[in-house]
Amino acid sequence: MNVRVQSKQGVPALSFSARVKSGVKKNWYKFSRNKLSVVGLIIVLLIVGAAVLAPVIAPYPHHAGKFVDYANAGTAPCAKYWFGTDNFGRDIFSRIIFAFRGALYMAVLVLAIAVPVGVFLGLIAGYYQGSFLDTVIMRVTDIFLSVPPLLLALAIAAVLKPNLTNAMIAVTVMWWPWYTRLVYGMATSLRNEYFVKSAELIGAGRLHILFREILPNCLSPIFTKMALDVGWVILIGASLSFVGLGEQPPTPALGQMVSDGTRYMPDLWWMTVFPSLAIAVTILGFNLMGDGIRDMMAKGEYDRE
C-alpha cells in the first residue's frame, strides 16, 4: 500500500536515480515475496561465483584435468576431500566446481544464440502473418517442436564429433523454435494494436516497427522464459554428457562424472552421488530463481498503468 502511494504521488518530482532506485526496490519486493525465489537466487549466485572463481575456490584446481594420484584413489569423503576422490584419486569437489564452468558456459551460449534467432524469426512471422514467410517459418518451427528435444539433440550430437561445442550446437538447434512460437503469438496480436498501426501510418520503417514497437512489448515473457530455460539447458547438457556426447575427459562435466561413477558402484558411491546432487541442486536453484523472475515480470497490483 505504502509503495503505491509513494510512486503515484512522487512520479513527477523523482529524479532519474531515485526512479531507478524505486524500480529496483519494487522488483526486489515482487521477487522476494516468495522466499523460495530468494533461496534459488542464493544457490545460483553460489554456483556462478564458484564457476567464475573456480581456480581460486577449488581446493585442488589441478585435479580438474590430467592428474593421477593412485595413493589417494577412492578416498571416502573426509575433511581433506569433502566429496571424496575418484578412481584416479582426483578430488570430486574440485571437479564439480570446474564442471559448473562448462555447464554454465553451455547454458549462456545456447541461450545467447537460440533466443535472438528464435525471437527474430517469431517477430517476422508474426508481423507478416499470413504471408509466405510466415507459413515457411512457422511450419519449420512446428516440425522441430514435434520431436522430443533431447532425442534430436542426441542425434545431432551423435553424428558430429563428440565435444562441448557440438553438444552446444545440437541443443541450440533444438532450442530456438520455442522462442519463435512464443514471440509469434504475441507479435500476431500486437501488429493490430493502435500504436503499431499509427507507426505504420507515420511511415516508420519495418525494422523500426519490428524492433522498437513490437519487440519491447514481448520482452518480459522472453526474459521469464530465458530464466526458466537455464535449468533446462543444463539438464539437457548433463544428459548429453552422461552418454559421452559432451565435454570429453579429462575435463570434468557433471553428466560424465555421474556416468563414470556408475562403474564404481557401490564401493565408491560418492563418485555418483555428489555429482548427481550437484545437478539436482543446480537445476533446482535456476528453476526457483526463474519462478521469482516470472513473479517479478508479471504485472502486479503495484504497477502503474
Place this chain on the structure above:
Amino acid sequence: MSLCRRREWGGYMKLSSYVIKRLLYSIFVLVGLSIVIFVIARVVPGDPARLALGPRAPQFAVDALREEMHLDKSLPVQYFYWIKGVVTGNFGKSLVTKRNVMEDIAEFLPATLELVLMSALFVVVFSILFGALAARYKDSWVDSLIRVMAYTGVAVPSFVLAVIFLLLFGYIWPVIPVLGRLSAGIQPPPTITGLITVDSLLTGRMDVFFDAINHLILPALALAVGPLFQEARIVRSAMTENMGKDYLAAAVGFGIPDHVITGKYLLKPSLIPAVSVMGLDIASLMSNAFLVEVIFDWPGISRYGMEAMLRKDLNAISAVIIVFGLIFVVVNIIVDLIVAYLDPRIRLGGRSS
C-alpha cells in the same frame, strides 16, 4: 431434445473434420521431420558407404555401394529414394547388427513401449490421486509435501534418479531386481504382442507376469516421478479453481452426493489442463527412456538407438527417430481426442476458451 440432438450431430461432424485436419497436419509434420533427419544424416562428415564397409574395404567395392545407395545422385534424388524405402518400412541395413533396421525395431520396440506405457500409467494414476488429495487437503502438510516433491521432481533428471535407484535397490537394499526385463532363470513367454506382461497374462503364466512387473517398477518410476508431480500440481490447481465455481455450489445445493460431485462434476473438467500437457510428458518419457534404458540394461529401442548413435549407425539413427516421431504424433492425436471428449466445448463445436 431434438434441438439438442441436432447440435450434438453438428458437433460430431465438426469433430471429425477436426480429426481429419489433425491427421493431415501430422502427415505434413512427419514428412518435414523425415527431411530434417535426412539432412542430419547427410551432413555427417565421411562417406556413408565407406562407413558401412569399414576402412579396409577396396575402393571399387565402396564405389559400387555408393551407386547402390544412390549416393552418386543429387541430394533431392537421394531423399526420394530414401523416403520411398522409409514408407515401405525399409530403412536399410544396420551397421551394428548387420540386419535390416526394421527387424531390429520390431524386436526392440515392444520393450520400450512396455516401459513407457507402465510409466505413463504411473503418471496418470498417481497424478490424479495426488492432485485430488492436494486439492482436498489444501494448505495442509499433504499439499506442501506434494509441492516440494514437484520442485524436486523437476530438478532431478530421470537418469540421475535411475542411477540412485540402481545404487539403493541394486546394492544397498536389493529387494527388487534392477537389471533387464526378466530374472535369469525365467523363460520368456511366447511372443504375441512383445509386451512380456501382456504375453504372460495371455498364456496364463503368473510367475512370469509378476517377475516382469517387478523388473518394470524401477525404470518406470525413474521416468515417471518428474512428470507425475508436475501433473499433480496442475490437477490440484485446476480442482481448487473449479471448486469456487457457481455450478458446483448449485450441485451441492441440489443435494447431489459428495462423491458424485467430486468424481463427476469436479474431477472431469479439472483433468483437461493436465491431459493437455500429457502429450509433452510422453515426449519427455520417451526421450528420457534413452538414458534410463542404458542404465537399467533394458533391451529396448532406446538402448538400441543409443548404441547406434555412439557408433554413427546412420540408418538405425534415422529409423529410431522416425519411429519416435511417429509415436509422438500418434500420442498427441490421442491426447487431443481425449481432451475433446473431456471438454464438451470442443466436442460439441461450441466456442472453445
